Amino acid sequence: MTAPLDPHAGADLRHVRKSLPHDSAGKHVTGTAVYIDDILEPIGTLHVVPGWAREAVRGRIRSMDFDPVRAAPGVVAVLTAEDIPGHNDCSPSIGGDPVLADGEILFHGQVVFAVIAETRAAARKAARLARIEVEPQTPIVSVEDAIAADITVLPDYQFRRGSPETGMATAERCLSGVFHIGGQEHFYLEGQAALAVPGEDGAMLVHSSTQHPSEVQHILGKVLAVPDAAVTVEVRRMGGGFGGKESQANQWAALAALAARATKRPCKIRLDRDDDMIMTGKRHDFRVEWSVGHNETGRIRVVDMDLFARCGYSADLSLGVVDRTMFHADSSYFYPDAAIRSRRLRTDTCSNTAFRGFGGPQGMLAAERMIDAIAISLGLDPLEVRKRNFYDEARNLTPYGMPVEEWRTLHAIVAQLEKDSTYWDRREAVRGYNARNHVLKKGLALTPVKFGISFTLKHLNQAGALVHLYTDGSVQLNHGGTEMGQGLYQKVAQVVADELGVTLDKVHITATNTSKVPNTGPTAASSGTDLNAMAALNAARTIKDRLIAFAAERYQCDPKQIAFHDNRVRVGSREVPLAEVARAAHLARIHLSDAGFYASPKITWDRDSASGRPFLYFAYGAACAEVTVDTMTGEMVVDRVDILHDVGKSLNPAIDIGQIEGGFVQGMGWLTTEELVWDEHGRLRTHAPSTYKIPTASDVPEDFRVALYDSPGNPEETIYRSKAVGEPPVMLANAVFCAITDALASLRPGRLPPLDAPATPEAIMRAVHAMKAQEAPA
Known part of the structure; x- marks a missing residue:
């Protein structure tokens, strides 16, 4: 459902269309913004470091000896593909992305094992002690190599209109050329990171630096062999993403969760910058x-x-x-x-x-x-x-x-x-x-x-939001979008504040959490605000409509005479604090919460x-x-x-x-x-x-x-x-x-x-x- 909006509306908006500071701006400049590595570690937290065959490029694994790793000071355990209870795959689409290499090295830098230790330093030192022998193969590296080998990951695809052959034959002039376009490293300031905390009955809470919490949840369900409902993924903010944390965050959250499952202790992973650049994907x-x-x-x-x-x-x-x-x-x-x-x-x-x-x-x-x-x-x-x-x-x-x-x-x-x-x-x-x-x-x-x-992909064009109005007039806002510095949380909060007629300080922004808003899409394709702000608006509008109906009956006035602004409700000729109306509505058993939803219209691509x-x-x-x-x-x-x-x-x-x-x-x-x-x-x-x-x-x-x-x-x-x-x-x-x-x-x-x-x-x-x-x- 789309909330009807007058294209000329907004003359009396208090927050929307204003140049207001980013909600975390002060925290960013003072260094108090909490990222994954800043979360207070639970007692007993262990640290996970990925291990790889540093000399191997591409080939079959002949042997692996982790005894020196296990014997290193501070090491608690070493994980390999054999320790994965579910599917050894963290792909966002059709498969083929093992969490840990299984029998074969597919590229230089592929993760073969994971070290779990009492400290990150101990895990990093121990990871270099592994002895991995690989039967080398000549790698296909460049685009030209792959063209010569005629090897693809997906079928070819094309758009075609008219008769290009006729057009080229009849054109007055023709030009042609070959142009190479390079890739790009994401270079987010916060690298890939995750903190997994095990719970009862196989439950797992994972703090992940991800643009797609629901996908991480789904991947962890498969990897751990538990229902999706047993996994909760939360992210308050990322120190940059740029697409590099849409699918690539899956593997690191999976390793943290596997380690937590194996040790029954909280486990954290934070990639070293070199490892991050070597192990993760780039712009094509x-x-x-x-x-x-x-x-x-x-x-x-x-x-x-x-x-x-x-x-x-x-x-x-x-x-x-x-x-x-x-x-x-x-x-x-x-x-x-x-x-x-x-x-x-x-x-x-x-x-x-x-x-x-x-x-x-x-x-x-x-x-x-x-x-x-x-x-x-x-x-x-x-x-x-x-x-x-x-x-x-x-x-x-x-x-x-x-x-x-x-x-x-x-x-x-x-x-x-x-x-x-x-x-x-x-x-x-x-x-x-x-x-x-x-x-x-x-x-x-x-x-x-x-x-x-x-x-x-049509099904990704949807979003959910959860809005609560409390009896003191404060508002809690949650939605499926993630914040990576782009100001999404701030924009959505401005929309909700104006819809409910409250000042921005009354809107409490909470971390994106899969247990609050389920089955979300990634924050990507520039659609974060379009989708999540509309879902939040729909939720806030539903709550407001309930309050209007209640206030109209309570104060015996026309619903059209009721307006919300500056934490107050104008009812006819009088004004009442929003908190007073909310308390009265609660006593009258009016629901002050709503799960809003929005799906983009007109998308019909086949x-x-x-x-x-x-x-x-x-x-x-x-x-x-x-x-x-x-x-x-x-x-x-x-x-x-x-x-x-x-x-x-x-x-x-x-x-x-x-x-x-x-x-x-x-x-x-x-x-x-x-x-x-x-x-x-x-x-x-x-x-x-x-x-x-x-x-x-x-x-x-x-x-x-x-x-x-x-x-x-x-x-x-x-x-x-x-x-x-x-x-x-x-x-x-x-x-x-x-x-x-x-x-x-x-x-x-x-x-x-x-x-x-x-x-x-x-x-x-x-x-x-x-x-x-x-x-x-x-």
């Missing part, structure tokens, strides 16, 4: 083979694209991730004819997983690469080519058949940013700068964002037939980036960034702007500095801050201008007409990559720089040398 990296047919003005006639994804050793979430890459391979552009194909390749590396944007950034970047290629080959400004290919009134159907109903918003945002950023004046300035400078080259790009909001509507709506945005590239060293500086982003009617502008800033910088890191490197043996070489470069404060553009688009509101009936903001800002960073491409293109006008992502200094220098080695086009 891709090889993109593309062809595009277009006319002399740059308007696209046909697109043919093959997306080859490195998925790792198992499917994990690769079905949905790569599907979303395909959904966003159009970016903001209309393709009259299209063939978009995908292959989910199996490699002997960690299983890649969800990452902010869930495959969308890779698809959109591939589309922007094609636009740049068209513009450069024709000698046109890329912004003009982008605008000529935008969805519009006559050309508004995606390659998967969903209409782009809100195309005017896309046009309006780009037009406003084009003006506000003085794009054309700066374009002339960039040309002049590059003509005067032979070593330093400037680049400029303005790129759009169109990102679909909803889970493409994957088998590749038809329907996978998204409720699109979020839009645009970014203009200016960079300076040193062609002698490959160093690059982002000089200025202008962003205009669409969040509908913002529930909390301050939090939304923070999400936009953070998402952009994270995307910029993915495209410029964050390079994952595996050697030919399948060992991850970039597994620590010393070898893997995330953006820091000094990488944030000195001139960084972020504004919210003055939206009339989401045309869909979302919570107070807001729009999701978690993932779309990541793709604003495409402007930086395209600006680097623009700078390098000035070296050889008419030639597309052979630049892959990320555009590290090394990648930039490779492209510079390749450009300088080319002959000028005829």
Whole structure:
């Protein structure tokens, strides 16, 4: 059920649409926010550390000797696959993810055993004493290796519209290329962690740093061979997730729970940063083979694209991730004819997983690469080519058949940013700068964002919430969403406070807990607020409706004369404290609690037939980036960034702007500095801050201008007409990559720089040398 909302409502809102602080902001800056490792440990808590075959890469296990481990000081027990009472699998989907390796090492870093000790230090030292012999096999590491071996984790899939073959044959011009897009490490500040406390009759309470408590509950039920109802999973907050704790948290919670079951004592696991990076999945990296047919003005006639994804050793979430890459391979552009194909390749590396944007950034970047290629080959400004290919009134159907109903918003945002950023004046300035400078080259790009909001698995588009009104007028709020710093708890609390007419200090936010709200979906796909705030609103509204009916009878007045505000209830011409009304209602046996529910409407996607509507709506945005590239060293500086982003009617502008800033910088890191490197043996070489470069404060553009688009509101009936903001800002960073491409293109006008992502200094220098080695086009 959807709560009816007037799109113009909100003039008298006290909390919604206000820039209120994050509910944990004070705790964050003072260091008092409690994460898994900060929870007071119960007496007798043991510590769990995963063990692995450090010298082995891929192969059959010949022998395992754990006697030196068991004999080490402080060690209580060692767990192997034989100690798992239920299913040895922690997969979120189709299986193939053992909690502990069983007979075979599938990738370098796979967990073979777990050490349980009195202290974490003792467990870490003991884990290195294991003797594991493996019969080595030659690993499949790269996308190219997997293509040659023709090995996948899932069947191939495609979208097809029109006749791409005819379109390519009849197009005035054709271009093609190969583009590599790198992966990305989540690098959450709080690593993977869990604390398991055993209870009576096989019950288990697990504090987990997870985005998907219900999935952890379900996995633990299978692994421990107990009913789901015997497992309670709780999470108050995470120190970052970014998708890395949607499915990847399962294994570590399972190891903590298995240890607690085996020892009958509380057990905690917290991964070392190196182990975390080696053992857990990343953003999928891709090889993109593309062809595009277009006319002399740059308007696209046909697109043919093959997306080859490195998925790792198992499917994990690769079905949905790569599907979303395909959904966003159009970016903001209309393709009259299209063939978009995908292959989910199996490699002997960690299983890649969800990452902010869930495959969308890779698809959109591939589309922007094609636009740049068209513009450069024709000698046109890329912004003009982008605008000529935008969805519009006559050309508004995606390659998967969903209409782009809100195309005017896309046009309006780009037009406003084009003006506000003085794009054309700066374009002339960039040309002049590059003509005067032979070593330093400037680049400029303005790129759009169109990102679909909803889970493409229909059943995930639902949420529950539990709201209690107590007789003192205070409110307790619980829902299925998890807090990882994005401000979800704060936004939902604002909604409930306004609906019940209480001040925000009266709303007590409680930890997400599977015993309070069951069968929840993950906090992912940018849908946390859309789903959970609406469920909480429905619960609060039900309680309020009961109170209105009660008050109307008690005070003998028209229900329309009853209003809630500032912890009071206006009843006709008098005002009564809400606590007084709540106490009276309780004495009259009126229920002051409700379990609200919400399911997103209109989602009709059928994957088998590749038809329907996978998204409720699109979020839009645009970014203009200016960079300076040193062609002698490959160093690059982002000089200025202008962003205009669409969040509908913002529930909390301050939090939304923070999400936009953070998402952009994270995307910029993915495209410029964050390079994952595996050697030919399948060992991850970039597994620590010393070898893997995330953006820091000094990488944030000195001139960084972020504004919210003055939206009339989401045309869909979302919570107070807001729009999701978690993932779309990541793709604003495409402007930086395209600006680097623009700078390098000035070296050889008419030639597309052979630049892959990320555009590290090394990648930039490779492209510079390749450009300088080319002959000028005829």
